[in-house]
Amino acid sequence: MTTTTAPITKKGVRLDAPLFGRIAIVLLGIAALVYYFLQPQQATAVYASTLRQSTPLILGALCGLIGERTGIINIGIEGQMLLGAFVAFLANVYIGNLFIAVLAGVATGALLGLFLAWMSITLKMDQIIGGTVINIMALGLTSFFYVAGLTTKGKLQPIPLGPLADIPLFGPIFFNNAPITYLTIILVFFFQFALFRTVWGLRTRAVGEHPSAADTVGIRVNTMRYMNTTLAGCLSGLAGAYLTLEAVGSFERGMTNGRGFVALAVMIFGKWTPLGSWGAALLFGFATALQTQFQFLGLDFIPHQFIGMFPYVLTIVVLAGFVGRSRPPAAEGKVYDPE
Amino acid sequence: MATEESTETTGGRTAILPRIWKAGSVPLFSVFLAAFIGAMLLWLSGSNPFTAYWSLLQGALGSPEAIGRTLEKATPLVFSGLAVAFAFKAGLFNIGGQGQLLIGGIVAAYLGFAVDGLPFLIHMPLALLGGSLAGALWAAIAGALKTYTGAHEVITTIMLNYIAINLTDFLANGPWKDTGIIARTPKILDTAVIPTWGFIPLGFVVAVLMAILTYYLLFKTTWGYAIRTTGLNAEAAKYAGIKVGRIIILTMAFSGFLAGMGGAVESLGVIGRYQPGFNVGLGFDGITIALLAKTNPLGVIPAAILLGAMDAGGSQMQFDAGVRFQIIDVIKALILFFVSADIIVRKILGSRAVDEDKVTLSTGWGG
Numbered sequence: 283m284t285t286t287t288a289p290i291t292k293k294g295v296r297l298d299a300p301l302f303g304r305i306a307i308v309l310l311g312i313a314a315l316v317y318y319f320l321q322p323q324q325a326t327a328v329y330a331s332t333l334r335q336s337t338p339l340i341l342g343a344l345c346g347l348i349g350e351r352t353g354i355i356n357i358g359i360e361g362q363m364l365l366g367a368f369v370a371f372l373a374n375v376y377i378g379n380l381f382i383a384v385l386a387g388v389a390t391g392a393l394l395g396l397f398l399a400w401m402s403i404t405l406k407m408d409q410i411i412g413g414t415v416i417n418i419m420a421l422g423l424t425s426f427f428y429v430a431g432l433t434t435k436g437k438l439q440p441i442p443l444g445p446l447a448d449i450p451l452f453g454p455i456f457f458n459n460a461p462i463t464y465l466t467i468i469l470v471f472f473f474q475f476a477l478f479r480t481v482w483g484l485r486t487r488a489v490g491e492h493p494s495a496a497d498t499v500g501i502r503v504n505t506m507r508y509m510n511t512t513l514a515g516c517l518s519g520l521a522g523a524y525l526t527l528e529a530v531g532s533f534e535r536g537m538t539n540g541r542g543f544v545a546l547a548v549m550i551f552g553k554w555t556p557l558g559s560w561g562a563a564l565l566f567g568f569a570t571a572l573q574t575q576f577q578f579l580g581l582d583f584i585p586h587q588f589i590g591m592f593p594y595v596l597t598i599v600v601l602a603g604f605v606g607r608s609r610p611p612a613a614e615g616k617v618y619d620p621e
Numbered sequence: 622m623a624t625e626e627s628t629e630t631t632g633g634r635t636a637i638l639p640r641i642w643k644a645g646s647v648p649l650f651s652v653f654l655a656a657f658i659g660a661m662l663l664w665l666s667g668s669n670p671f672t673a674y675w676s677l678l679q680g681a682l683g684s685p686e687a688i689g690r691t692l693e694k695a696t697p698l699v700f701s702g703l704a705v706a707f708a709f710k711a712g713l714f715n716i717g718g719q720g721q722l723l724i725g726g727i728v729a730a731y732l733g734f735a736v737d738g739l740p741f742l743i744h745m746p747l748a749l750l751g752g753s754l755a756g757a758l759w760a761a762i763a764g765a766l767k768t769y770t771g772a773h774e775v776i777t778t779i780m781l782n783y784i785a786i787n788l789t790d791f792l793a794n795g796p797w798k799d800t801g802i803i804a805r806t807p808k809i810l811d812t813a814v815i816p817t818w819g820f821i822p823l824g825f826v827v828a829v830l831m832a833i834l835t836y837y838l839l840f841k842t843t844w845g846y847a848i849r850t851t852g853l854n855a856e857a858a859k860y861a862g863i864k865v866g867r868i869i870i871l872t873m874a875f876s877g878f879l880a881g882m883g884g885a886v887e888s889l890g891v892i893g894r895y896q897p898g899f900n901v902g903l904g905f906d907g908i909t910i911a912l913l914a915k916t917n918p919l920g921v922i923p924a925a926i927l928l929g930a931m932d933a934g935g936s937q938m939q940f941d942a943g944v945r946f947q948i949i950d951v952i953k954a955l956i957l958f959f960v961s962a963d964i965i966v967r968k969i970l971g972s973r974a975v976d977e978d979k980v981t982l983s984t985g986w987g988g
Contacts, residue, residue, distance in 0.1 A: 415961060421950060587787040594781075594783040
């Protein structure tokens with residue numbers, strides 16, 4: 283709200299959190315290494331799981347930030363993921379081809395992105411309500427068309443990347459994953475580059491910060507918003523496909539479990555940059571990985587519900603601690619009327 | 622967007638019927654459109670939409686018991702609709718009705734089974750208010766976070782939902798667990814039960830009273846005025862000397878109070894105990910209801926009855942017409958879409974009036 287002008291930086295990641303943030307990161311890194319030397323197998327399992335758990339979060343966060351950089355708030359990521367997961371699952375069941383199934387999930391996300399753009403640009407609906415419509419519609423459609431007992435035809439398997447996978451610690455974590463996880467890491471760097479180093483990125487940010495100025499230099503604001511929101515939808519759809527085709531292998535009702543909303547916190551924590559969000563997503567992934575590994579870790583004495591709360595509590599803490607200190611794109615949430 | 626001041630004309634000077642038509646035409650038409658698309662969906666999936674809707678109607682209104690069931694289903698919906706509508710007036714989006722309801726439900730159940738030796742006239746209200754206050758506190762967390770840190774309530778309330786699900790699950794499985802295998806609290810004592818009069822559940826009467834109270838609060842008190850001013854333009858409200866931060870916390874608290882009461886009524890009047898998973902989706906229905914009612918607390922009552930009737934008739938429809946009752950979730954989502962995309966409906970109806978009750982929320986993530 284105030285006139286602290288940090289943003290449109292040319293350089294990507296700027297952890298302009300104060301010194302204390304950097305010290306925390308270094309300490310965390312040291313702790314992670316110490317843990318690895320004490321309990322190599324266990325630590326590797328937790329870290330590998332961290333990366334996998336972060337995949338849908340960073341994809342959702344990328345979807346959110348591309349939208350918001352153009353000025354469209356997307357609260358419907360949860361619904362895009364859920365319906366994407368469902369369609370990808372159905373495609374896998376009825377067509378049997380995993381590649382087509384992933385594409386089906388991506389296309390579903392894109393369609394819902396287009397729907398969001400239509401609601402917020404053409405129908406001039408409140409964007410938060412528009413996103414809520416998507417969430418509720420996804421819940422309704424998936425529960426109506428859900429048939430119990432459908433089984434998938436296989437799921438995406440990890441592909442070890444030759445000798446890279448044998449590197450201790452890093453090998454099993456980064457180079458022994460299934461396709462969508464690899465693709466996601468590539469996408470993070472791709473969008474980091476695209477957003478800050480290409481004409482598309484410059485235009486996107488211009489439209490999100492100052493639409494009328496962008497308009498005067500000939501950028502078609504609403505076309506740009508339509509395009510980007512649809513493109514961003516693809517990423518949420520991919521996150522959905524990840525859940526059914528790579529992580530779980532089947533569909534369960536409401537299986538996104540709030541990941542779409544956590545992704546928004548990830549985006550804010552990452553200051554609307556892909557690389558920053560990736561860091562945040564890894565932190566959240568770690569919180570969730572602890573949950574899946576807690577029996578290993580000898581934490582059984584804590585009731586599992588409290589472990590289950592952890593990622594959500596973390597989301598709130600992160601939001602409370604960071605939202606005031608980072609600045610969202612200036613024109614987000616506002617209808618742009620060319621007249 | 623935030624410059625309409627005509628919302629204050631609540632004095633009944635204009636004729637009542639045109640006013641109702643003006644307020645109700647878009648929601649009504651939205652419901653018809655949604656039902657129509659729902660019928661198409663049913664037809665495409667191989668069922669006869671007429672039989673389906675007819676048995677839905679039978680199941681919802683066909684007999685005194687059916688009407689009782691509809692009112693019973695509508696009761697928590699009135700509360701969750703009120704909770705969302707009330708927060709909307711201050712420009713806040715409380716998506717956390719679900720969590721507040723759960724917390725209210727379990728605390729009410731706890732007070733209902735653990736406190737012994739009180740007469741009905743004290744025990745029942747105590748449990749009811751205890752549950753409501755618990756809901757208020759739960760929602761106030763989100764309000765305080767918004768005021769003091771700027772964390773947006775849309776995300777914090779959703780996160781609080783998941784935390785509430787885990788917390789209540791823990792309580793119903795652990796310290797407050799009934800004997801036996803099922804994860805639920807013991808049955809509440811008779812002195813805490815909210816009774817049913819004939820076929821009208823008393824809980825519904827409480828809900829209607831709360832709707833009237835909420836209306837009064839919003840439109841007839843200075844507090845309500847401060848809330849509505851904050852909702853229209855928080856900056857202006859600040860300059861007018863309204864303590865916006867405090868208004869945000871209090872509004873969230875009262876919103877949570879309403880949702881918590883919904884959970885309490887469910888525990889004390891319908892289930893007779895707390896049982897996890899009894900009210901999935903009620904929080905989201907609250908959004909649909911609030912927008913269908915155009916955020917007017919009195920409009921929440923018919924909107925909730927409509928959705929309650931759909932819930933009540935759903936199982937009959939599934940039984941008679943072989944239609945999966947989940948179609949109702951789809952229809953609800955469509956209602957929400959058409960109500961909020963009122964531009965479409967207005968075009969079809971050919972009305973040119975500007976909507977002065979339009980809800981505006983997306984002002985970014987900052988405080």
